[in-house]
Amino acid sequence: MKTRITELFGIEHPILQGGMHYVGFAEMAAAVSNAGGLGIITGLTQSTPEKLAAEIARCRTMTDKPFGVNLTFLPGLATPDYPGYIQAIIDGGVKIVETAGNNPVKWLPILKENGIKVIHKCTSVRHSLKAEAIGCDAVSVDGFECGGHPGEDDVPNFILLPAAADKLKIPFVASGGMADGRSLVAALAMGADGINMGTRFIATTEAPVHQNVKDAIVAATELDTRLVMRPLRNTERVLNNVAVERLLAKEKELGASITIQDILPEVAGVYPKVMTEGAMEAGAWSCGMVVGLIHDIPTCQDLIDNIMAEAETIIRDRLMGLL
Numbered sequence: 001m002k003t004r005i006t007e008l009f010g011i012e013h014p015i016l017q018g019g020m021h022y023v024g025f026a027e028m029a030a031a032v033s034n035a036g037g038l039g040i041i042t043g044l045t046q047s048t049p050e051k052l053a054a055e056i057a058r059c060r061t062m063t064d065k066p067f068g069v070n071l072t073f074l075p076g077l078a079t080p081d082y083p084g085y086i087q088a089i090i091d092g093g094v095k096i097v098e099t100a101g102n103n104p105v106k107w108l109p110i111l112k113e114n115g116i117k118v119i120h121k122c123t124s125v126r127h128s129l130k131a132e133a134i135g136c137d138a139v140s141v142d143g144f145e146c147g148g149h150p151g152e153d154d155v156p157n158f159i160l161l162p163a164a165a166d167k168l169k170i171p172f173v174a175s176g177g178m179a180d181g182r183s184l185v186a187a188l189a190m191g192a193d194g195i196n197m198g199t200r201f202i203a204t205t206e207a208p209v210h211q212n213v214k215d216a217i218v219a220a221t222e223l224d225t226r227l228v229m230r231p232l233r234n235t236e237r238v239l240n241n242v243a244v245e246r247l248l249a250k251e252k253e254l255g256a257s258i259t260i261q262d263i264l265p266e267v268a269g270v271y272p273k274v275m276t277e278g279a280m281e282a283g284a285w286s287c288g289m290v291v292g293l294i295h296d297i298p299t300c301q302d303l304i305d306n307i308m309a310e311a312e313t314i315i316r317d318r319l320m321g322l323l
């Protein structure tokens with residue numbers, strides 16, 4: 001299947017693995033890229049630019065296919081050494097960067113001067129158009145159902161994707177709620193050029209996370225995610241657990257007076273505990289509603305092959321047969 005996204009990134013299948021904190025290590029990115037998709041290393045999971053450089057080098061030993069690096073521009077308290085991370089990306093010869101969070105305009109000139117393609121993750125049509133206007137090569141349109149930060153507009157992909165397709169000229173992938181061949185065909189029908197998946201890729205054999213995380217994803221249903229930090233305008237979709245229930249109780253109790261300090265026990269330093277140690281109740285961790293569609297833990301190769309085979313069957317047998 002050739003789309004503007006496979007052409008842009010030089011990949012076999014129009015399937016991307018979005019940056020994921022404490023999941024997007026070299027093993028994850030290489031497994032997705034080796035399976036013909038685009039794997040992405042999560043830049044900020046590496047605590048320094050030197051460590052990111054080493055992670056990129058490690059990924060090179062595992063794949064000779066293209067892979068990218070995610071750079072998340074946080075609204076957060078401390079500002080990471082973005083120039084250092086970007087230098088590590090350039091020196092590591094990485095040619096694709098997934099940006100997310102704040103507007104990446106400040107960093108585009110240096111990325112573009114170094115021949116790097118930029119795909120920016122957006123949760124609204126207006127932000128997608130802004131990304132196009134500032135010179136991004138593509139956008140990842142992240143609907144309300146997505147794991148991670150869905151923004152504050154709450155527009156699900158059945159509306160967001162066609163609305164984006166009506167306005168955008170650059171290619172875009174559908175992100176949030178994508179799991180299988182049905183998702184891919186639906187995304188293409190709504191005007192996207194491919195799909196971006198987060199949660200689905202965590203439940204794979206190669207995802208370098210604790211088995212408890214994969215088991216929790218397989219066990220959960222589409223009713224098991226919650227939105228936290230909405231009062232702070234930093235909404236995150238997470239898998240429910242006791243820490244999340246405690247956090248939501250605090251939000252209810254403190255109302256508009258809540259600050260990040262009030263919820264630090266539920267949100268700070270959670271990812272290594274959950275992803276590495278498998279402490280599933282340690283705090284709030286991102287997870288999409290698509291968790292309700294995940295019932296197995298395949299290899300990335302099987303997952304991607306099955307998506308492509310299912311998509312082809314749907315198009316050839318079901319859709320063509322309707323005409």
Ligand SMILES: Cc1cc2nc3c(=O)[nH]c(=O)nc-3n(C[C@H](O)[C@H](O)[C@H](O)COP(=O)(O)O)c2cc1C
Pocket residue numbers: 017018019020021023042070072099100101121142145146147148149175176177178196197198199200285286287288289290
């Ligand atoms: C555990 C987890 C961690 C994530 N961390 C990041 C991150 O650090 N930066 C980022 O841009 N997106 C992050 N995301 C969002 C994903 O890249 C992707 O956009 C999202 O998962 C798509 O929705 P889906 O989970 O329904 O597939 C994360 C998602 C998950 C599930």
